[in-house]
Amino acid sequence: MALSNNNSKRAVLGTGVLALAGLASMPLHAQDAEQIIKDRCLACHTVSGDAEAPSFSRISQQRKTPEGWLMTLNRMTHLRGLELAAGEKRALVQYLSDTQGLAPEEAAPYRYLLEQDTNRVESGIEPALAETCSRCHSAARFSLQRRTEQEWKYLVDFHMGQFPTTELHSLARDREWYKIASTETAAELGQRFPLITQEWNNWQQAVKTDLMGRWRITGFVPGKGEFDAWMSAVKTSDNHYDVTLDGHYADGTLLSGAGKATVYTGYEWRASLTIDGVKMRQVMAADKKANRLEGRMFLAAEREIGGEVSGVRDQNMAALVAVQPSYLRAGESAELTLIGQYLKGDIDLGEGVVVEKILSRADDRITLIAKATGSEGLRTPRVGTAADNAGLAVYSELARVEVLPANAVSRIGGAGGKMEKVRAAYRAVGYSAGADGKPGTDDDLRLGYMPASWSIKPADEVAAHDKDEQYAGSINAAGIFTPGDAGPNPERKMSANNVGRLTVVATVADSSAKVEGEGSMLVSVPDFVRRVLD
Template identity: 80%
Template structure:
């Protein structure tokens, strides 16, 4: 694989993605997990309730994602000297996620944190919570929790006990932070993110689908490109699976991998695989029917290097899952690959689109040469009974290009130091202007990811004066940015290090013209807080 297989162990504090796909040596029942709590936790916590419905102080009053529970146990281990084996820890994360997790609706809009897709600027956080909580945490951090009001107050108390300088920080020292947080903010959090919700009650009562079987998978690996594959999930225990992955990248190169997956809360898929010799992680969510998985796959050693991932269960019916590319320029003959399963019957790419030649065809992959005429717009390709709604965009002219991510942070490193470089991966998204002919409006048609030429330039006059584009790093042909070395650089003014502020430029060829888009890049210092806790 073209990606660097960096074996250094790096992960965000408490995210737990590296451990959540591990297997417990033997499947444990709920009673076993409860007994682990009694054996390992009751030195500090207390048990109430009944034998049939036990309750544990400070535990039963919370609901969290698998990563949230993993973080809690890590904190108990490292701050409270909890003695617990890896097998017991995994069993508790599984049990607590299944019995005190979040419903699918409760994670919507914030899954980027679970998927480790963190090069983005959060929006929509309530101003009060942004000032009191999101000045240190991501908004998704507290949004992906549910607590009783008393537990939210206890959380404020914990902050003051564990981090007494909190009141001296920016946006805290100009107000009575503790009083506001405990008397006002805790109540607001309890109303917005309560312990008891209808969504969770309904999900607990719902029948959960077993996710074993064959899955048609499509995704993207930076440095390798788009791929399609078959993933087989063989059940080994409750919510646990052995995985095999076989497929091809868009250039025809073979993709092979194997690993293990654990499903939490009935829909939270966490997998650890080795693909073409590189350790990868999958974080996906199943739909309520259990027939579709969507999320992200990324390198275990570098969570920033990853891409979208989708899997559709093979139910014996015809499914058209994806098209590559997902756009067709009017008047041009283009090779398009249709990916799916049980693809039998006539090929119809939509109004005004002619299939000029079938290059290759099987039941799960068809490559054709197609040409479009007529008006711009979205088409719904069809193969027999399989339809991909609005899956093909027909356009006349590329109007604008977006760079994704729009904002990113990378970090210098290496140079014989203990902290590796933190890279970033970019993609270009094309748009046509739509019916109004004005680029940048709601009428624009998203064409999809497009091949681009990549370059960097200084973000402003100061960055140009400091020659940040010369020292801060470089971007390769695949859109992967590699920051500079850590440590002082004698070639820079005052022997400064290689941090900098850059603009990342994607240039896309469209007929005889070229359209460019820009993204923002901050090349920063090492993150000395970031470490592995498991």
């Protein structure tokens, strides 16, 4: 596998997703978890209510994601001396996530943080919250919590007690930060993210469907490309599964893997897998009917190196889940792969798209040669009764290329130090100009991910003067950027380190033309917030 199988176990303080994915074990019951809280936590917390529905101070007044609860337990362990056995921690994360988690609708807008898709620029943050909270945290960090207004006030007090220099930071020392945070900000958070919501009440009452069974999976792995596979989830105990994957990459290479998964809050899928010898993590969410899974899969050692993954449950009925690639240039013949299950019957790729030759055909995978004519637009491919609603884009000319992520951060490292390099993975998305013929408008037709050649150049005149393109890093043919080494570089002015600002260029060939797109890369210093675990 053309990926780094880095065995140094890196975790991000505060997210806990890498550790969380590996928490699969024999679970304890809810009564056991409540008893653990009584045995381990009541030295500082108090309990009220009856035995059937106990309320624990500062605990029962919050709701969080599984990662959020793991963060809390880790903080109690490291800062407050809480002693928990591994099995007890697993039981508490499961119990608190199931009983005081987030409803699917509440977590949906911020799933990028749970999925460790960190190269994003957040937008739409309420200005007051941006100034008070998002100058240190991502907006998703506090948006993935639910608390009473009093609990939000307590959180402000915690910040002042734990980080007394908070009031001296930028956007704090020029105003009465504590007064604003403890009154206006806490009230705003209490209104936007309250403990009690209709969404959570509805989800608590909803019937949860078990996620065991077979799933038709499609996804992307940087350095390997798109893949399709069958994923089998065999239930070993409540919310715990043994998982196997068998499938193909788009180039025909076989894919095989196995591991374990845990489901939290009735829909939050977390899996730890080894695929072709490389340790991977899956973070996905099931839809309310538990017929689909959507999320991201990434390297266990490098959360930045990953891609989208989705699954459709095997329900003994026809389903067409993907067409790879998702575009076809009018007037040209190209190979397409139809991926699904129980694909029987006639093949119809939509108006003006002709199947010229079937190269291989199975019930779950059909490879063929197709040619398109007619106007630009989305077609709806069908095999018998199964249809791919995502569509096949027929286009006449590639108008523009979008580079994703648009803005990325990598970090120098290695060179014998304890902090490793933080890489980044890019993909190119193609668009035609659409009906109005003007690229860059809402009318553009998204074609999908396209193969590209990759290069870097200085981001501006200063970067060119400093020769950042020579020292800050390099990008390979798969779009994976690797930053330079940490430490002083005697070849640079004043032996500066290898940080820099670059533009990443994707060049996509479309017939005889070549179309370029650009993305931003900031090569920064090592991320000292990360902790290297033995």
